Amino acid sequence: MNFASRHVPGALKLSQEMAWPYRREDWEFAAMVGQGLALERAGEVIGTAMWWNYGEAYASAGMIIVTASAQGGGYGSRLFDGLLHATDGRSVLLNSTEEGLALYKRRGFTAWRTVLQHQGRLTVAMPPNGRDGIRPATAFDLSAIQACDERAAGMPRSSMVAALADVGNVVVIDHAGGVAGYAIARRFGRGYVIGPVAAENAEGARDLILAQLARLHGQFVRIDIYAERGLGDWLEDLGLARVGDATAMVKGQRPVSDGAARIYALANQSFG
Template identity: 50%
Template sequence: MIDTPTAFEIVPMTPDHLDQALALSQAIDWPYRREDWEIALRLGRGFAVEQGGECVGTALWWAYDPDYATVGMIIVADKAQRQGIGARLMTALLDDARGRTLILNSTAEGQVLYTRTGFVAYDAVHQHQAVLQAASEPDPSVSLRPATAADREALLAIDRAGSGMGRQQLVDALVRNGETLVVERDGGITGYGIVRRWGRGVVVGPVVASAPEEARALIAALAARHVGTFVRIDVFASTGFSGWLEGLGLPQVGRVVTMARGNPPSRDNAVTLYALANQSLG
């Protein structure tokens, strides 16, 4: 006798779903803590798939000014596969974020679905991580200092220039929850980076800077504070930083494809987003 799958329902995701959402991510070896899920839901919105009284799927999105959004934390439990749940989740998400350009980072398995729904690849992200064994030598040519509350507007302006999006709520939350360094040059701030608790240890990102040497100095300094800790950083392939990160002791362990549904954000050529906050938040 063949079991007939129980009907599923897609509902707005709430804090009541978080324990089961955490279990879903643990089942596929994603390193999210419950705190990471809480922050992601607080900053964004999305959907849960309920089937037989159980949460078997999730999808979240985060709105950025003026009309962009990133998409992530899309999971469908193994036992709920091949029921059309992934396609229905994407339809619900696209309807909810209607009118916005959507950006996501896709595994090879997800690309077929996303291409079918109008996403086009435009970059890739390399995932680097390891228990950091040693700190690198600081670059004396780059002046770094801890960020202060007075730097907020400058940080937001640099982040908008580098990402092409207004991400005020995200940046404010990351600054509150992490350690932030800025690059100071000629009396102004030309870059910033954040390290914070996340997943198995810490994550370095976002990192935004006006020159590669500034970004490298920020990454090295932030990582150096966590020798002996599991350190992760996700960098755009187009930055060419992967070889340097390998030399830092952070090998590349994964690659995802960055895709947009609509035109990707237009970034300031003078400033570059080198490292992401994470693959979902951008």
């Protein structure tokens, strides 16, 4: 059945069983900006699968969970096949744990990059970023931020970016009156997550991240990055340890960036 608000408490229980750090608010936000399926048994939620449409050509999938007592009964395949049916015609992106790789490969997904999860309590105070061009975003910047994200991600994510900006703090790289990069920090899980981060080069991405970290001294911070962007060692030096990784997979066409900007950090591993 379609995921509804009444499924949130059961979905939260599922993610707690998996030791995933989602709060009730994180489930509510994910359901508000996306769509999903829920499986129930005797009135109890035993499985979920969520997706988020990005234009007519792409979707991201995540929060795919089956309770331990129901695993091995085909519920995971049933949920995932329902997700693929609902997103039919779109290329689907997801980030897989080691345990999920076999299922996704059987459904035609291929690996194309690696996501690194960095996190920790920020114990070193970061000075306010002094680089020229880094500034807080205003409401008037939203359309330019959405356009920057679309060029960097290679797919239109305007609704998702607007929703993230509405609940988070946004900083931008202002270049000649235009937005050349942006970063959002928001409450998520055990503390805060920084992402998405889009920039034209690694220096710009680091400056945007530092601008966000300057506000988060003493807070628990998580950043999920693409491994090939080269920020991992730098985050380690800041005290944000690498604690895990995931395999980015796609069924269909990979999105292709348009221009110099690239995505350096994800909103989270479900949204992309």
